[in-house]
Amino acid sequence: MKCFSRYLPYIFRPPNTILSSSCHTEADIISTVEFNHTGELLATGDKGGRVVIFQREQESKNQVHRRGEYNVYSTFQSHEPEFDYLKSLEIEEKINKIRWLPQQNAAYFLLSTNDKTVKLWKVSERDKRPEGYNLKDEEGRLRDPATITTLRVPVLRPMDLMVEATPRRVFANAHTYHINSISVNSDYETYMSADDLRINLWNFEITNQSFNIVDIKPANMEELTEVITAAEFHPHHCNSFVYSSSKGTIRLCDMRASALCDRHSKFFEEPEDPSNRSFFSEIISSISDVKFSHSGRYIMTRDYLTVKVWDLNMENRPIETYQVHDYLRSKLCSLYENDCIFDKFECVWNGSDSVIMTGSYNNFFRMFDRNTKRDVTLEASRENSKPRAILKPRKVCVGGKRRKDEISVDSLDFSKKILHTAWHPSENIIAVAATNNLYIFQDKVN
């Protein structure tokens, strides 16, 4: 099991608030974290509708210790709060998801979405500007054409690096319910957005039209018993995608089969364990995240207490199940009362699909090595994180004698939840969002 050191105690500080560990504004709560395809950039979205992009510094020979730090690259307001006049409803500006497009030129493109609207942002650098216009002077004022006696060719002169973010497309008015997922297709021409009851397919170039590919809304809303909770395209097959439900099922769909993919190609569901049945069985089986492995062979799902790995070729049960915090099983009633049982945790694969990671409470996050079957609990907290320190594994004590370093179940802080994490696509660098703080940890390399 690799040891993660806190190489750089990078903590994301909101630019215009006084940061202290106990007080922060709601708007600063990080709601999504995502590396781009090379790992050079890391984007975060927050409840206030802002996107902050970090860029990894180029490694330099002079500063060996500053091994690829992430620094703020660009900050912009992606979504603003809106008011829906038809329904007299406020639309939250919270960024639910960010997904990067693969880089095709010098600029970077990402999709960001709130509950209703998806936007395509272009992030580009400008380090030169043109000088020597004929019709304008240096301040931009128009020159009187009568005064121009010669023509010159404007030249590009260097300037301080400026990173600008511009909204290139706005995909609006296609979702009645709240968008929970977006996923870029491997054809790089289309993407999908999923809400509670429907999934729409978009072309990046067309904003006034989208195709509905999944619709599970019953004709009679009284019959509604299940909602869509997450959706993702297959990493290589542009015709396949999966979506998960609140009943703990996953459906694999093939867009070649029909225009409306209401009928699945494959249906993944694990039979309920009768010994673990309770009134909360359905709630804890609700899948909060679904992710394809990089290889495309497996899918990983996260429900309230476990992470499961499924082989696409076997529908009747997962091939691996990992307990994230099974000690909560006897606390479900209290967690139902305080609504924690509805928390939606995400899960991620590492670059080689050998390790999976997900968050828990008390700012703990867990990693599972699929090969060695070893697992570790780590904590993202300022107290435990000194520069170049190694993260110490944590342990939760479920009963009986509590050892010195252990923490008892009843002492867990349920307000400190790690819902969003990200893993660098090829290296052992992870980003962990703990409420309003972002932690970036790197693997210690000897």
Place this chain on the structure above:
Amino acid sequence: MMLSKGLKRKREEEREKEALAVDSWWLDPSLPAVAQAPPAVASSSLLDLSVLKLHHSLRQSEPDLRHLVLVVNTLRRIQASMAPEPTLPPVPSPPAAPCVADNLLASSDAALSASMASLLEDLSHIEGLSQAPQPLVDEGPPSGRPTGGSPPSLGALDLLGPATGCLLDDELEGLFEDIDTSMYDSELWAPASEGLKPGPEDGPGKEEALELDEAELDYLLDVLVGTQALERPPGPGR
């Protein structure tokens, strides 16, 4: 029809013990975290909590559909597990809650569809709504598409209708003689088939009706008034 489908009541003491187990755990969170066998019967406090959550969820201007659906499904499970007591007047909320749940669920979307339908006609006159009516293509023409649930004006009837078999005793049934409830007599609930605990059998006791006294009917009517209030579209802002 709802609760009393011939579910066998467990032995008194066992039930009490399990009900206590849930209750005491519920009341005292400082108890050690011991894995418990899932109780066959939910405590009434768990039921009340679920109803509370449901109402709270529906009172949001835009309910979180996932939360709503999960609470409703859990409520149905809880309600299904509660065995009826023919000798004692049953708690009014169990029969009402699922009906309320369903009706509220339906009415929230019905109100949505209804307000959308009426406002659509004025769409061209409203300045500032520059967005193309794209989502309506998805929805289908609201007038043509069956709206989720019945229109608000029939809400009252819908509440009583499906539950006719169990909510009304012989005296009151005469009041609603002229309403054809045959379409509501089908089995609306499948929770009993889940069988949270092996043992209780599902009898075909459709005719078994819960007896309510007038106080409980008043309570139900109050809930109805509450339902009506919920169906009014919310004012601007929250």
